[in-house]
Amino acid sequence: MTFLHNREYPIAELMPLIRERLAAGQSVRFSPRGVSMLPMLRQGKDSVIFSPLPDRLKKYDLPLYQRANGTYVLHRIIAAGEAYTCMGDNQFIPEPNLAHEQMIAVVTAFYRGNRKISVTNPWYRLYCVLWVHSRPLRRFWRRGIGWLRRHLLK
């Protein structure tokens, strides 16, 4: 008989616990699912550390937030004014008008496999800036590859 099981739960089920620990000032290690934060976060391999929110978030911060439709999202802030605009590193369409009240936690460190990297790591900062600013180029590149596939590899 097995008394102990490894079982995964959807983040919505874990949210009350996550919110409770954040409110107590604790940080929470979590493995996000999905591909929208590639190449930084690979599902099943990498994990993030959520910490309680500061008063305001900044450009390049990586918050966990809740959309108006209830879904939970981990995407990067690419513009921060009165509201935030977020986008996954593997996405090309920004999500504007996100209120600070929708933000739940912010990533302060992450694990690439077993290696812990702080968000203050200069190489990570460089990645954030280069990745966000190369979006037009990456989009063009991706479209170009798509075009080549459609026209040349028929």
Place this chain on the structure above:
Amino acid sequence: MKLKEGFILREIAGNTVVIPSGEMMDLNMMITLNGTGAFLWKKLEEDAEPQDLVAALLAEYEVTKEQAEKSVAKFLEQLKENDFLA
């Protein structure tokens, strides 16, 4: 016989889970307990010896003493394997 300190026990989606939680709560280390496991875990939180766990099982479930002893031994073995015992 005692559990290590720093575990949080919670109900999630109808299941009982335990999560190691010091300065940081690591959801990757979360373990789901089955019904009997949750029952025995709660007994161990109050510091219990194997024979106390067997007695508790006999009082709560319709099992023979032999089955209860076997279950407790197996449960403690699994706790040990996962490094949950102090």
